[in-house]
Amino acid sequence: MSRQKSREWHLAKHEDDLLQKTVRLEAVLECLVQTQELASIQQKRSRAWKATTDFTNAFCEFSLRFSSIVKILLPQSPEYTMSYGLLALLFKVARLL
Numbered sequence: 001m002s003r004q005k006s007r008e009w010h011l012a013k014h015e016d017d018l019l020q021k022t023v024r025l026e027a028v029l030e031c032l033v034q035t036q037e038l039a040s041i042q043q044k045r046s047r048a049w050k051a052t053t054d055f056t057n058a059f060c061e062f063s064l065r066f067s068s069i070v071k072i073l074l075p076q077s078p079e080y081t082m083s084y085g086l087l088a089l090l091f092k093v094a095r096l097l
Helices: 003-008 013-022 025-065 067-073 078-096
Strands: none
Touching: 025 067, 025 078, 067 078
16 A cells, blocks of 8 residues: 555554555464464353352352251350351352352
8 A cells, every 4th residue: 555545544653554564374364363262261261250150159049048057056156156157148248249
């Protein structure tokens, strides 16, 4: 492309420089392969994240449903009651997220 055409199109200098350079096919293919690899890694991460989130939510729901049974079996001493209370609070917060 000529510089005259780029002036007519009001291109910025970096855009004009990109148009003036010749691009090799190998470089384009390498860029596409890298982009595809990054997309597949991101997709695997999102699947793993979803599985982890689903498990966490199910576990929190299970623990909250059976908390009434655990409360009966829990000793009334403060060290157990406080620990259990904090754990129950953690599960409730995790379920809301």
